[in-house]
Amino acid sequence: EPEVTQTPSHQVTQMGQEVILRCVPISNHLYFYWYRQILGQKVEFLVSFYNNEISEKSEIFDDQFSVERPDGSNFTLKIRSTKLEDSAMYFCAGRYGGALETQYFGPGTRLLVL
Amino acid sequence: KQEVTQIPAALSVPEGENLVLNCSFTDSAIYNLQWFRQDPGKGLTSLLLIQSSQREQTSGRLNASLDKSSGRSTLYIAASQPGDSATYLCAVRISGFQKLVFGTGTRLLVSP
Numbered sequence: 001e002p003e004v005t006q007t008p009s010h011q012v013t014q015m016g017q018e019v020i021l022r023c024v025p026i027s028n029h030l031y032f033y034w035y036r037q038i039l040g041q042k043v044e045f046l047v048s049f050y051n052n053e054i055s056e057k058s059e060i061f062d063d064q065f066s067v068e069r070p071d072g073s074n075f076t077l078k079i080r081s082t083k084l085e086d087s088a089m090y091f092c093a094g095r096y097g098g099a100l101e102t103q104y105f106g107p108g109t110r111l112l113v114l
Numbered sequence: 115k116q117e118v119t120q121i122p123a124a125l126s127v128p129e130g131e132n133l134v135l136n137c138s139f140t141d142s143a144i145y146n147l148q149w150f151r152q153d154p155g156k157g158l159t160s161l162l163l164i165q166s167s168q169r170e171q172t173s174g175r176l177n178a179s180l181d182k183s184s185g186r187s188t189l190y191i192a193a194s195q196p197g198d199s200a201t202y203l204c205a206v207r208i209s210g211f212q213k214l215v216f217g218t219g220t221r222l223l224v225s226p
Binding site for chain 1: 145146148150155156157158159160163165203205207211212213214215216217218219
């Protein structure tokens with residue numbers, strides 16, 4: 001069964017550094033998402049991406065964040081200048097679209113900002 | 115603003131019990147509701163999705179119901195097994211939006 005994959009599984013970075021989190025969605029998915037989960041808290045929506053542009057974003061997704069799908073397979077989340085509060089598990093998700101509504105999530109990247 | 119709450123926060127049961135997990139949401143204008151399972155330190159596995167027009171969905175030992183007008187959903191797990199131990203999350207997709215709004219989760223422990 002196809003799966004969403006994410007790399008790296010863990011990343012430790014220094015505050016102020018740029019990080020790029022990578023995701024390979026399921027083939028033929030049309031909608032892509034990033035969510036995050038700070039330890040002990042709810043899963044929170046960051047951004048959705050469709051037809052090569054952002055379709056929706058949360059108030060968390062400020063100018064420090066960006067997403068792109070550079071080659072039609074990878075889907076990336078970039079954090080330009082990391083803060084301590086960016087430490088969280090970041091999940092990529094996707095869905096086919098149309099009547100197929102289920103969002104399929106990847107295993108996550110655990111980001112620790114020191 | 116849509117708020118999603120799950121009760122109980124934690125549940126411990128012996129193997130074989132049937133159990134019910136509850137999810138409530140404040141705004142009934144939803145497109146669908148999805149139940150997930152999350153194992154410690156892992157990603158989210160989709161269990162069931164109920165469209166707003168549906169009343170329930172079943173998959174194996176799992177049955178999810180939806181009462182949109184009262185803002186409630188329940189996940190029924192029949193004949194629980196130790197392998198069912200995980201955190202169960204419900205999430206609603208608000209009408210007109212792409213995002214899922216997640217609940218607080220119920221941590222389930224099924225002991226042998």
